[in-house]
Amino acid sequence: MKFKFLSHTADLKFKAYGKTLEEVFSNSLLALASSVSEERISPEKKIEVSSSGKDYESLFYNFLEEILFFIDSKNFFPSKILNLKIDRKKLKLTGELYGDSGEKYKIYSHIKSVTYSDMIIRREKGRWVAQVVLDV
Amino acid sequence: MENYRHDIVKEAGMNVPGIVYSSEEDYEEIKKDKTIEQVKNVAKLPGIIGESIALPDCHRGYGFPIGGVAAFDIKKGVISPGGVGYDINCGVLLLKTNLSIKDFKGKEEVFAEAMNKKIPSGVGRGSPFQITYKELDEVLKKGAKYMVEKGYGIPDDYIYCEEEGCMPGADSSLVSQKAKKRGIGQLGTIGAGNHFLDFLSVEKIFDPDVAKVYGLKKSQVVILIHCGSRGLGHQVASDYIKKMEDEYGIENLPDRELAAAPVDSKLGREYLAAMAAAANFAFANKQILLYFLREEMKNHFPEAKIEVLYEVCHNIAKIEEYSVNGRKMKLCVHRKGATRSYGPGRKEIPKKYKSVGQPVIIPGSMGTASYVLAGEKRSEDLTFGSSVHGAGRKMSRSNAVRTLKGESTRKKLLEKNIIVKSGSSRLIAEESPEVYKDIEGVVKVVEALGISKKVAKLKPFIVIIG
Numbered sequence: 344m345k346f347k348f349l350s351h352t353a354d355l356k357f358k359a360y361g362k363t364l365e366e367v368f369s370n371s372l373l374a375l376a377s378s379v380s381e382e383r384i385s386p387e388k389k390i391e392v393s394s395s396g397k398d399y400e401s402l403f404y405n406f407l408e409e410i411l412f413f414i415d416s417k418n419f420f421p422s423k424i425l426n427l428k429i430d431r432k433k434l435k436l437t438g439e440l441y442g443d444s445g446e447k448y449k450i451y452s453h454i455k456s457v458t459y460s461d462m463i464i465r466r467e468k469g470r471w472v473a474q475v476v477l478d479v
Numbered sequence: 480m481e482n483y484r485h486d487i488v489k490e491a492g493m494n495v496p497g498i499v500y501s502s503e504e505d506y507e508e509i510k511k512d513k514t515i516e517q518v519k520n521v522a523k524l525p526g527i528i529g530e531s532i533a534l535p536d537c538h539r540g541y542g543f544p545i546g547g548v549a550a551f552d553i554k555k556g557v558i559s560p561g562g563v564g565y566d567i568n569c570g571v572l573l574l575k576t577n578l579s580i581k582d583f584k585g586k587e588e589v590f591a592e593a594m595n596k597k598i599p600s601g602v603g604r605g606s607p608f609q610i611t612y613k614e615l616d617e618v619l620k621k622g623a624k625y626m627v628e629k630g631y632g633i634p635d636d637y638i639y640c641e642e643e644g645c646m647p648g649a650d651s652s653l654v655s656q657k658a659k660k661r662g663i664g665q666l667g668t669i670g671a672g673n674h675f676l677d678f679l680s681v682e683k684i685f686d687p688d689v690a691k692v693y694g695l696k697k698s699q700v701v702i703l704i705h706c707g708s709r710g711l712g713h714q715v716a717s718d719y720i721k722k723m724e725d726e727y728g729i730e731n732l733p734d735r736e737l738a739a740a741p742v743d744s745k746l747g748r749e750y751l752a753a754m755a756a757a758a759n760f761a762f763a764n765k766q767i768l769l770y771f772l773r774e775e776m777k778n779h780f781p782e783a784k785i786e787v788l789y790e791v792c793h794n795i796a797k798i799e800e801y802s803v804n805g806r807k808m809k810l811c812v813h814r815k816g817a818t819r820s821y822g823p824g825r826k827e828i829p830k831k832y833k834s835v836g837q838p839v840i841i842p843g844s845m846g847t848a849s850y851v852l853a854g855e856k857r858s859e860d861l862t863f864g865s866s867v868h869g870a871g872r873k874m875s876r877s878n879a880v881r882t883l884k885g886e887s888t889r890k891k892l893l894e895k896n897i898i899v900k901s902g903s904s905r906l907i908a909e910e911s912p913e914v915y916k917d918i919e920g921v922v923k924v925v926e927a928l929g930i931s932k933k934v935a936k937l938k939p940f941i942v943i944i945g
Contacts, residue, residue: 350875352538353545380603381905400735401721405515408717415661416711445603451903453602453671453945456565457715459720460541460845461733476541478565479672479715479876 346374350391355454355477360470364399365427367464367471368406373411375477376421381449384422386441393422394436399464402434407457410440414454418445420451442462446450454479483535487515492733493522494730500928501863502920505535508873514538520733521549526556526742528803528810534817535924536871540564542736545816545872548865551742553798558747559739560723560754562813564794565716568758569674569707570641571840572765573851574772578700580680580940587898591678591941595900596712597775598676598768600692600945601709602666602902603907608667608767615663619651622759626766636766639829640790640826641819641837644762646755646764653753654711655718662711667767671903671939671945673872673910674706676768677842678941679849685933689835689853693788695935703842703849703937704768704787705933707794712757719750730800744812749765751796758795765790767885774787784861787828788851789838792817793868799827801859812863818865820931822856839866841922845899846892846941850922851935858930866931870921872915883908892942901944910944 346359357374359471361367376384394409395404420442427438455478463474485506487497497518501509514537521543522531528550537546542561574781583590599606610618617625623637623644637644651933662911669676681699684690695701708715721737725745732738740747769785776783783805796813805808821828822836836854843849847870885904888911892899901907925931 348877350877352875353540353872355876381903409598411710412657412661412714414664416663418603418664420603448603449903450603451671451945454940455672455710456717458541458565462735 347371347398351476355479358472358474360472362470363470364471365475367473369424369427371407371473371475372410372421375407378415379452379454380418380420380431380451381451384401384420384443384448386422387443388441390419390440392433392440393435393437397434400459401464402436403462403464404457404459406436407475411454420445420448420450438440452479483927486764487585488836490519494525495522497522497526499533500924501535501537501538502924503544505916506597510538510755510884512807513789514539514544517542517544520737521547523733524557524737524739528552528553528556529863534862534865534867535921536875537592537866538871540815541817542734542835543813547815548817548863549813550810550812553742553811555724556742556811557735557739558742558750558796558811559813560716560719561633561736561738562815563716563754563796564815565713565753566707566794567715568761568792569794570790571763571842572704572790573838573840574769575695575701575788576702576783576785579698580781581698582780583700583940585908586589586829587795587941591900593778593896594941595943597771598943599668600671600902601665602671602945605664606666606668610663612659612663613848615659616651616728617760618648618666618763619654619756621645622762626763626802631770632766636769636787639787641792643886644766646758648752649755649759650752651756653749654715654756657716658711659717661714662709664765665709667771668705668709669768669945670709673923674945676943677703679703679937679939681773681935682848683936685935686853688772689934692832692835693851693934694837695851701937702772703840704765705842707911708757709728709764715753715757719753722746725809735880736767747880754796758792772785789840791840793818799864801863810863815867816868817865818868820854820858821864822854822858841867841918843918844870844912844915845910846895846897847918849939850918850933851937852925852931853934855929861928862930865924867921870915870918872914875911879909879911879914883913884913892941897939897942897943899921903945906944
């Protein structure tokens with residue numbers, strides 16, 4: 344399983360899984376993409392994405408927030424991320440974000456923000472787990 | 480009499496006790512999510528005065544609960560962006576018309592479809608209303624007033640808003656480029672989630688004298704718009720949560736979302752000025768929506784007049800004066816999913832409403848009634864001048880999508896003569912009436928507490944969501 348949605352009274356909460364830190368970040372992007380559009384977004388365009396943080400949690404927060412920034416400022420909706428690399432010492436992330444203009448799709452949700460509420464990023468039983476609540 | 484006050488005793492680390500105001504039935508539900516823990520966490524913040532309060536429509540938020548009110552000493556206390564929320568100045572605008580429900584007979588579907596086309600959700604495509612960065616700075620400084628100066632309305636549109644549609648002290652230079660980039664293309668859009676534009680009719684008048692002052696009468700058509708500061712406000716919140724974490728740390732906080740700065744500090748003052756700018760964006764946003772609405776209305780009802788009854792803020796922090804233990808104090812009041820509910824006499828209320836108290840607008844769900852109440856003096860003693868902001872959610876979106884079908888909700892509501900328009904049936908499922916608490920119960924508690932009193936009940940007949 345790449346990700347699953349969990350119950351939260353008013354907002355969106357999901358848990359993502361991965362063999363590596365990079366994979367759990369990539370799968371979190373897939374979870375976010377599936378929670379904004381009813382249709383699959385096709386990987387028509389590419390945007391270079393980079394973010395940084397001071398711990399894994401803030402790196403994760405800033406990474407997802409960067410995606411919300413592309414959605415709001417460019418109407419660019421994510422499909423997937425490739426070549427995602429995380430420098431664990433410097434806490435920096437780079438990757439190639441693929442997606443398309445929202446005008447072509449049935450977009451149904453607007454995510455207002457990433458939150459630190461109930462955020463988890465850790466290794467559990469040999470795999471990485473990330474959990475986040477998104478404000479909608 | 481049923482007990483509507485549930486005390487949360489002061490534990491280690493809490494500076495004040497907590498109070499949840501709700502019916503006993505709702506309180507059983509409230510206890511099941513994280514609301515109580517969040518009320519306790521807020522009570523741990525420095526300089527909190529009185530109690531950490533949750534109102535009858537409360538539910539779990541992040542950091543602070545939704546439906547939460549917390550007041551802080553402006554010298555020793557803090558301000559927290561999490562106590563305002565990510566959608567700064569999300570709020571409700573109530574408009575009154577000179578039309579009656581009879582005027583819509585037979586026209587409902589055509590009108591609803593045309594309005595749905597006209598009013599942009601902005602989701603996935605931005606707004607047809609575009610401005611320059613220079614104009615955006617004016618919007619952030621002056622709010623709805625700027626849009627009226629530009630010809631998109633009349634002075635009465637902003638005079639009857641909380642803060643007259645312009646929060647003082649706004650500084651656009653304290654809003655990041657990132658926030659401006661997120662918001663510049665979104666002015667005049669509703670967004671998605673629980674945001675809406677509804678047409679309703681006045682079903683019942685409870686207080687004829689106050690209704691007369693507000694200009695409401697039975698069968699009159701009124702309009703409710705619920706939306707906020709879009710991506711701009713969300714980014715301002717997030718930017719300042721990070722800044723406060725960097726400056727003051729999170730080691731002593733029970734929750735990272737509670738990052739805060741002293742009210743009386745450079746960063747505290749900067750957040751207040753940036754928050755005011757985002758609040759002004761939200762006021763201007765609704766002004767443009769009102770402009771679109773009037774344009775479309777002309778096509779169907781050339782004689783129609785749409786006037787602002789009042790606009791209230793749901794997510795805001797303000798410096799307000801209260802009497803605490805017999806002493807007048809200036810406090811920084813955080814309302815996160817709460818409405819100001821001033822009774823008669825307060826200087827903040829428009830002149831016309833001063834003798835009866837400010838309008839308190841409480842939207843229900845797409846299938847249930849909404850209410851207009853009047854603020855009461857007692858709110859100043861109990862809730863730092865606050866009341867509820869809606870029915871309050873009780874079911875999660877994921878659960879709603881699992882158990883409800885948007886199409887069947889749409890059909891069920893159509894049988895009740897409510898037309899629902901949305902670009903997404905999934906969103907209709909997420910916002911179905913079943914996911915909200917019973918509005919009647921919430922209003923009953925508010926009235927029994929004496930923080931606001933019923934003036935009119937509104938029944939929806941057209942609902943437009945993102």
